[in-house]
Amino acid sequence: MRVKALHSPGHIRTPAYLRGREGRLVAHLLDLPDAEAMAYGRREPVVAHWRVRFVMADLWPGYDGDPTDTLTADLAQGWLEPIAEAA
Amino acid sequence: MNHEDDHDHAHTHGHSHPTHLEDEVATGPAALAEAVISLLVGKGLFDAAEVDRMVADMDARTPAAGARLVARAWVDTAFKERALADVNLAARELGLDTGAIAIRALASTPEVHHLIVCTLCSCYPSGLLGLPPEWYKSRSYRARAVREPRAVLQEFGLELPPGQRIEVHDSTAELRWLVIPIRPAGTEGWDEPSLAKLVSRDSMVGTAVPSVGRG
Numbered sequence: 001m002r003v004k005a006l007h008s009p010g011h012i013r014t015p016a017y018l019r020g021r022e023g024r025l026v027a028h029l030l031d032l033p034d035a036e037a038m039a040y041g042r043r044e045p046v047v048a049h050w051r052v053r054f055v056m057a058d059l060w061p062g063y064d065g066d067p068t069d070t071l072t073a074d075l076a077q078g079w080l081e082p083i084a085e086a087a
Numbered sequence: 088m089n090h091e092d093d094h095d096h097a098h099t100h101g102h103s104h105p106t107h108l109e110d111e112v113a114t115g116p117a118a119l120a121e122a123v124i125s126l127l128v129g130k131g132l133f134d135a136a137e138v139d140r141m142v143a144d145m146d147a148r149t150p151a152a153g154a155r156l157v158a159r160a161w162v163d164t165a166f167k168e169r170a171l172a173d174v175n176l177a178a179r180e181l182g183l184d185t186g187a188i189a190i191r192a193l194a195s196t197p198e199v200h201h202l203i204v205c206t207l208c209s210c211y212p213s214g215l216l217g218l219p220p221e222w223y224k225s226r227s228y229r230a231r232a233v234r235e236p237r238a239v240l241q242e243f244g245l246e247l248p249p250g251q252r253i254e255v256h257d258s259t260a261e262l263r264w265l266v267i268p269i270r271p272a273g274t275e276g277w278d279e280p281s282l283a284k285l286v287s288r289d290s291m292v293g294t295a296v297p298s299v300g301r302g
Contacts, residue, residue, distance in 0.1 A: 013207060013259050013260065014259065015206050015207060015257065015259060017206075017233070018257075029191070029260070029262060030189060030262060032189075032260055032261045032262060033261055035259075035260060035261055038261070049260045049262070053254075056236075056255075059233075060234055063234075063235075064235075065235070065236065065237045065253065066237075066252050066253065068252040069236070069237075069252050069253045069254070069255075070252065070253075070254045070255070071233055071254070071255045071256075071257060072254060072255070072256050072257070073256075073257040073259045074257075074258065074259050074260035074262055075259060075260070076260065
């Protein structure tokens, strides 16, 4: 999937370095209160959160760790959009 | 200076302040916190004694609780599976109250080393580890852990063995992560309290690994 490259105003819990990036769903975590709504005092809506895995070398040009190194983040469903599987 | 300052400045707004907030003049964020607490107490949302109880509750939480959970996971595979599914539930088996926020665990293996960070703020499994260390909250750690984790680990004195990949976890939701490190070699037959002593706070964040003989 791809993380939407949104720049909406207000409180955002999807870090800028992941927006617009492609990763893989690892697992459904929990249905959790949307932290972006919680910032304004709302416990609703409760939304599905997914653990999404990114390859470090895809995130950071010139990454000099191991090419298999990865990063995961816990992202709300609304930030994710499906893409065609890479060949 | 005018004569107004000569007046007695006794509190007239109808409540007491926690004594620890009055020891010195608060500045910056501390002043803001004191002002907000004062307003909320004034509104009657909670009282000063409740604030003190919450502070005491958080101060009472230490990494020893997390270390107990890890030690149990090392000796009991079925418990480890339950901890990997739901730390809060598994901790309850040990009589540990982990608070309201969901905590999940990741077990490091010879193939993958897990490291926890919160780039957005300082999300941390406080329910099991207590308050986070200063470095965990620093901009430097938060920025670098996701960008050059191996360099960060080296500065903590940790060099991963060849063939072990690193997986960094950015805590971006209402969920906290805890690392179950690898049980060190040479601890066969040890009892749980002895094993728990090997489990440092940092090893449950992923910036250290437990070992025998180095504490």
